[in-house]
Amino acid sequence: MNFDPFTRRLFFQRSGIALGSAAIASLLREDAAAAGTSSPLPHFPARARRVIYLCQSGGPSQMDLFDHKPKLAGRFDQDLPESVIKGQRLTTMTSGQKRFPVAPSAFNFQQHGQSGAWVSELMPHTAGIADRLCFVKSMHTDAINHDPAITFLQTGSERSGRPSFGAWLSYGLGSLNENLPAFVVMTSATITNGQPLYKRLWGSGFLPTEHQGVRLRGSGSPVLYLNDPPGLSRTTRRQILDDVASLNRLHLAEGDDPELRARIAQYELAFRMQESVPEITNIEDEPEHTWKLYGEAARQRGTYAAHCLQARRLVERGVRFVQLFHRGWDQHEHLPRDHRRQCLDTDQATAGLIIDLEERGMLDDTLVIWGGEFGRTIYCQGKLTKDNYGRDHHPRCFTMWLAGGGVAAGTTHGETDDFSYNVARDPVHVHDLNATILRLLGIDHLRLTHKFQGRNHRLTDVHGKVIEEILA
Numbered sequence: 001m002n003f004d005p006f007t008r009r010l011f012f013q014r015s016g017i018a019l020g021s022a023a024i025a026s027l028l029r030e031d032a033a034a035a036g037t038s039s040p041l042p043h044f045p046a047r048a049r050r051v052i053y054l055c056q057s058g059g060p061s062q063m064d065l066f067d068h069k070p071k072l073a074g075r076f077d078q079d080l081p082e083s084v085i086k087g088q089r090l091t092t093m094t095s096g097q098k099r100f101p102v103a104p105s106a107f108n109f110q111q112h113g114q115s116g117a118w119v120s121e122l123m124p125h126t127a128g129i130a131d132r133l134c135f136v137k138s139m140h141t142d143a144i145n146h147d148p149a150i151t152f153l154q155t156g157s158e159r160s161g162r163p164s165f166g167a168w169l170s171y172g173l174g175s176l177n178e179n180l181p182a183f184v185v186m187t188s189a190t191i192t193n194g195q196p197l198y199k200r201l202w203g204s205g206f207l208p209t210e211h212q213g214v215r216l217r218g219s220g221s222p223v224l225y226l227n228d229p230p231g232l233s234r235t236t237r238r239q240i241l242d243d244v245a246s247l248n249r250l251h252l253a254e255g256d257d258p259e260l261r262a263r264i265a266q267y268e269l270a271f272r273m274q275e276s277v278p279e280i281t282n283i284e285d286e287p288e289h290t291w292k293l294y295g296e297a298a299r300q301r302g303t304y305a306a307h308c309l310q311a312r313r314l315v316e317r318g319v320r321f322v323q324l325f326h327r328g329w330d331q332h333e334h335l336p337r338d339h340r341r342q343c344l345d346t347d348q349a350t351a352g353l354i355i356d357l358e359e360r361g362m363l364d365d366t367l368v369i370w371g372g373e374f375g376r377t378i379y380c381q382g383k384l385t386k387d388n389y390g391r392d393h394h395p396r397c398f399t400m401w402l403a404g405g406g407v408a409a410g411t412t413h414g415e416t417d418d419f420s421y422n423v424a425r426d427p428v429h430v431h432d433l434n435a436t437i438l439r440l441l442g443i444d445h446l447r448l449t450h451k452f453q454g455r456n457h458r459l460t461d462v463h464g465k466v467i468e469e470i471l472a
Contacts, residue, residue: 042442047406048367050315052322054350057150058194058329061376061391062399063420064105064339067137068118071418072104080379084421091144094392100379103389106336115410122343125351131410132354133401134470138414138423141374141395141430146195149373153430154201156459163205166321168459170211172448177318184314185213187325188304191341194327202323206452209259213323218302280313293352305349312356315366329372332381333390354403367405367440374398378419397423406440408472428467435464
C-alpha cells in the first residue's frame with residue numbers, strides 16, 4: 001500500500017491534538033526544534049523559576065526615591081552646568097527652556113538595614129525590606145519618550161511588533177501549570193492619569209500567538225468570554241470544541257499553519273481556564289495576616305495592591321511570568337504631590353509581596369523586578385519652588401531593583417554623578433538587564449532565538465551582557 005508521506009507525517013504529528021494540551025504543547029516544542037529555533041529547555045541551572053515584573057509606567061524619579069544626592073541642597077535653583085548636559089538630547093518639552101535650574105529632592109532620605117541602602121521617606125515599607133533588594137542605580141536606555149521607551153523595556157526594540165519579555169519566556173520555557181497560561185498581565189487603576197498602555201507590550205510579536213499575555217481584568221469577568229453562554233452546558237461546550245478541533249485538523253491536512261495549531265491550543269486552554277481562573281481570582285479566603293501585609297486596598301479589585309496579591313496567587317499555582325503595569329509616574333509638574341500619591345498606592349503592597357513570598361518559601365526561586373521605562377531630570381521643568389517642581393524624561397540614568405530569584409540581596413550596583421544625570425560607574429543598559437534576567441531563569445540570551453524574515457531574532461537583539469556582579 002502506498003501512503004502519501006505528507007499525509008502520514010501529518011497523521012503522526014497531529015493525531016494527538018484532541019487528547020489535550022500536554023500533547024499539543026509537546027508537538028509545538030518539537031515543531032519549534034524542527035524549525036531551527038532554540039531549545040525550550042534551560043541552558044544553565046535556573047536560579048529563578050518564575051518572574052513578577054512590577055512595571056511602574058511613566059518614569060519614577062530616581063533622585064526622589066532611591067538615588068540620594070544631599071550635596072544638591074546647596075544648589076537650589078542654580079543652572080545645571082553645561083559640562084553635565086554635554087549636548088545630550090532633550091525632549092521638546094524642555095529643549096526650549098532658557099534655564100535648567102537644579103531642583104533638589106523635597107524629601108528626606110535615610111539609610112536602612114545592614115546594607116545601608118538610601119530610601120526616600122516616600123517609601124517606608126520598601127525601606128523595611130531594603131536588605132532583600134538589589135538596587136541597580138546605573139540603568140540607561142535608548143528612548144527618550146514614553147511609548148518607544150516602554151516598548152523597548154518590554155520587547156528589546158523601540159519599534160512595535162517584537163515579542164514581549166513574557167512571550168519569550170512562554171516560548172522558551174512554557175507553563176508550569178497546563179490549566180493556566182504561562183504569561184498573565186494586569187493593569188491597575190491609578191489616582192493620577194498615566195500614559196496609555198498598548199497590547200503590544202504583552203504581545204507575542206512574530207512568535208506564535210499562544211505566547212501572548214493573557215490579561216486579567218480588574219472589573220467584571222476576570223477574562224473575557226470566561227463563562228459559557230446562557231443555556232449552554234459544559235458537556236455541550238466540550239462537544240463544540242471537539243467538533244471545531246476536527247474541522248481545524250482538516251485544514252491542517254491541507255498545509256501546515258502554525259497559527260491554526262496555536263488556535264487549537266488556545267481553545268483547549270480557555271476551556272480549562274473556566275475552572276482554574278475563578279479559584280485564583282477569588283481572594284476572599286486569604287487570612288487576615290495577608291491583608292495586613294498588602295494593605296486594605298488589596299480588598300478592592302483592580303487596585304495595584306489587589307494585583308500584587310493576585311500575582312502571588314498566580315505564581316504559586318504555576319504561572320511563569322506575571323506582569324503588573326501601574327501608570328501615573330509621569331510628573332512634568334507637581335511631582336512632590338503626585339509621587340507621594342503614587343507611593344501611597346504602591347509602597348505597602350510592593351513590600352508586602354516580597355515578605356509574603358519569603359514567608360511562603362517562594363522568594364528564593366521567584367524573581368521580582370521593580371522599575372519604569374526611564375528616570376527624571378534633576379533640573380526643573382516649569383516653575384520651581386522649594387516644595388513644588390516638575391521633572392522631564394531622562395534616559396541617561398535611572399534606578400530599578402530586583403529581589404529573590406538568585407540576585408545578590410542587600411546590594412547596590414552602579415552609581416550616578418553628583419547630579420543624578422549621567423552614569424558614573426558600572427553602566428547597565430536595558431539589554432544587559434534583560435540578558436541578566438534570562439540568565440537567572442537558566443537561559444542564555446544568545447541562544448533563545450526565533451527565525452523571522454530570514455534571520456534569528458532574540459530579546460536582546462545583537463547586544464546585551466550578563467551583569468555577573470548582581471548574581472548571588
